Amino acid sequence: MTSTRPAEVPAFPTDRPDSCPFDPDEVYTRLRADEPVTAVRCPAGVDAWLVSRYADIRAVLTDPRLSSRAASSMHMLPIADLSRDPSPGAIIQADGEEHARLRRLLIGEFTVRRMEALRPYIQKITDEHIDAMLQGPGADLVQDFALPIPSLVICEMLGVPYDDRVQFQHDSEVLIGFEADEAARRAAGDRLWGYLGELIGQRLAEPRDDLLSRLIARANETDRPLTPQELATLGVTLLVAGHETTANMIALSTLVLLENSEQLAVLQAAPENAGPAVEELLRYLSVIQFGLFRYATQDVEVGGTQVRAGEWLVAAISSGNRDENVYPDPDTVDLGRQARTHLAFGFGAHQCIGQQLARIEMQVALTTLLRRIPGLRLAMPLPQSEFKRNDLVYGVRSLPVTW
Numbered sequence: 001m002t003s004t005r006p007a008e009v010p011a012f013p014t015d016r017p018d019s020c021p022f023d024p025d026e027v028y029t030r031l032r033a034d035e036p037v038t039a040v041r042c043p044a045g046v047d048a049w050l051v052s053r054y055a056d057i058r059a060v061l062t063d064p065r066l067s068s069r070a071a072s073s074m075h076m077l078p079i080a081d082l083s084r085d086p087s088p089g090a091i092i093q094a095d096g097e098e099h100a101r102l103r104r105l106l107i108g109e110f111t112v113r114r115m116e117a118l119r120p121y122i123q124k125i126t127d128e129h130i131d132a133m134l135q136g137p138g139a140d141l142v143q144d145f146a147l148p149i150p151s152l153v154i155c156e157m158l159g160v161p162y163d164d165r166v167q168f169q170h171d172s173e174v175l176i177g178f179e180a181d182e183a184a185r186r187a188a189g190d191r192l193w194g195y196l197g198e199l200i201g202q203r204l205a206e207p208r209d210d211l212l213s214r215l216i217a218r219a220n221e222t223d224r225p226l227t228p229q230e231l232a233t234l235g236v237t238l239l240v241a242g243h244e245t246t247a248n249m250i251a252l253s254t255l256v257l258l259e260n261s262e263q264l265a266v267l268q269a270a271p272e273n274a275g276p277a278v279e280e281l282l283r284y285l286s287v288i289q290f291g292l293f294r295y296a297t298q299d300v301e302v303g304g305t306q307v308r309a310g311e312w313l314v315a316a317i318s319s320g321n322r323d324e325n326v327y328p329d330p331d332t333v334d335l336g337r338q339a340r341t342h343l344a345f346g347f348g349a350h351q352c353i354g355q356q357l358a359r360i361e362m363q364v365a366l367t368t369l370l371r372r373i374p375g376l377r378l379a380m381p382l383p384q385s386e387f388k389r390n391d392l393v394y395g396v397r398s399l400p401v402t403w
Contacts, residue, residue, distance in 0.1 A: 009047055012040035012075075012314065013290055021387050022256060022285060023331060028052050028319035037305035040314070042075035043178070044082060048293075048312035049305060054323035054343070056303040057315045062348035066294040066313065067095050073392045075293045075314060076178050082312075089230030091237060092350065099349060102234065105218050105226070106353055109157070109211050115356040118153065122364045125152050130372050138379050138402035145369070146251035146399070147243070150361050154242030158235065159210030160199065168192060172240045176392040196235035200228055211238070238354075245287060246358045248388070248395025250365045253281045255399060256333055257366070258378055266335045268374065271367040277335040278362045283342035284333045286318035289394040292346060317343045375403040 014025045031038055036053040051060050060066055070082050070093065086093035091102040108114075126149055133139040151169065155162045174180045174188035199212065207213040212235060219226040226234070257264040267277050291314045296307045307313060320343045322330040327339065345352035352358070369376065379400035388395045 009039045009041045012042050012048070012050060016387075016389060018384060020331075021384070022252075022333075024286070024289070024316075024318040024322060028316065028322065029324075032319060032323060032325075037303040037307075042312075042314070043078045044075045045078065046075065046082060046312055048075060048314045049302065049307055050291075050314050050316055051302060052316045052319040053303060054320040054326045057317065057320040057343060058347050060294055060302060060313055060315045061292065061343075061346060061350065063300060064096070065296060065298040065300045067297050068093055068099070068293075068350055069095065069295050070293050070312075073176070073290065073293065075312065076290050076392065087229070087233050088227060089233030089237075091234060101224070102230075103349075103353065105215060105222075106234070106238075108218075109214065110353050110356060112356050115360055118157075118357070119360055119364065121156065122149070122153060122361055123368065125149055126364050126368045127372075130368065134373070138400060141254055141399040141401050142247070142251045142396060143398065145365070146254070147247040149250065149365055150246040150358075151243040153357070153361060154239060157211045157242070158199075158238060159203070159208055159212050160239060164195070168195065168239060169243070172244050173391075175240065176244055177388075178390050178392070192236050192240070193232050196232040196239065197228065200231045200235060204228070241352075242354060242357075245393050246361050248287050248393050249282065249285065249358070249362055251399050252285050252287065252395050253278075253362065253366060254369065254376075254401075255378075255382070255396060256281065256285065257370070258376065258401075260333055263333055263335050264370065267366065268370045271371060273335070274363040274367045275359070276338060276340070278359055278366070279342060280333060280335050280337045280339040281362070282344035283321045283327065283337075283339040285394070286321045286342075286344055287394040288317050288344070288346075288392070290314075290392060291316040291318070292350075317346070373403045376401055377403065 014027055017023055017026055031052040036051070036056055038050050039047055040050045041047050051057055069086060074082060089102065091099060094102055129145050129148060133144050139145065147169065151165050152162055171188035171192045174184055203213045203216055207217065215234065216226065216231065257267065267274065294313045294315065296309050296311050296313065298309050300307050302313065324330050345355040379402040382396065382399065386397045388397060
């Protein structure tokens with residue numbers, strides 16, 4: 001067992017290779033083989049243990065001694081105050097019973113049955129957006145397809161007016177990107193929390209048939225109703241997570257298929273296999289590109305390395321999903337692969353609560369797009385500048401296509 005940090009700690013993150021924008025940094029292959037738990041220095045100014053093997057990542061994400069008290073992306077912020085207590089209602093930063101309490105209030109809204117009931121609506125808006133795209137000779141697949149579909153769905157679920165999308169989409173991008181300064185990030189956060197706070201106030205006064213109203217009612221039936229601040233924080237979390245990650249996955253998955261014609265043909269020929277295909281795309285792309293941040297509340301051994309209480313860890317999801325000991329030929333996208341064990345939605349108690357919704361949105365969007373526009377192709381080579389290399393959620397800013 002080792003616990004010694006090197007004198008020179010390398011910086012995290014490193015760059016993706018220009019040769020393939022879908023691959024994580026090649027250094028992960030070496031780390032998995034030789035240094036599966038290695039010290040790195042994060043932009044937040046703290047040293048952390050970078051965990052790169054699949055099995056070790058699963059262990060990190062299920063160990064109750066490793067806390068989620070810092071938001072999963074805080075290691076990437078040079079201005080992060082890692083000693084700050086989480087905001088009330090911050091489910092992704094909650095541990096133990098507090099996390100269980102918040103998750104119990106939400107889990108009924110995201111059951112497989114409830115998500116499957118949304119499939120006809122998702123199909124309808126997918127067809128409507130393709131109808132609109134086909135009115136012209138081409139489109140930006142991000143703005144005209146990938147972004148509006150999950151945005152419409154989460155707005156419908158929460159009871160958020162879709163007409164307000166320009167502002168909340170902008171503010172969401174600022175929050176999950178790492179290029180804006182602290183003032184811009186704070187302003188975006190204030191607008192989002194203020195916006196959801198107003199909606200919460202309306203639902204408290206006049207409940208409707210939407211997720212926010214049911215969340216309020218469900219919490220009021222317990223011995224600890226949610227405060228307005230907790231409700232606003234949960235609302236922001238659901239709104240941002242409910243459209244950003246899936247939008248990026250739809251666009252990036254389309255790009256992968258357009259650049260892998262054999263795999264595109266596989267999905268076109270057998271759309272009934274969209275389920276396994278989506279799992280492989282989730283594994284291959286791993287859009288939570290900078291991993292998940294954890295804090296050791298006690299001494300713990302991870303992959304043969306002693307992590308001391310008070311130290312930080314980064315679970316490198318994109319590396320775990322390319323672990324050759326779990327997935328043969330992991331750097332190849334293979335839509336016939338059985339990949340549902342991937343870590344794209346995390347693992348353990350904090351595994352993404354909306355994962356089934358994301359799966360259905362991707363299945364419907366991709367199969368419908370390829371069926372209705374069989375000649376879909378890139379309108380031009382995509383420049384490197386269009387890839388979101390510095391955002392928490394990897395993706396493309398635009399994707400010009402034609403047919």
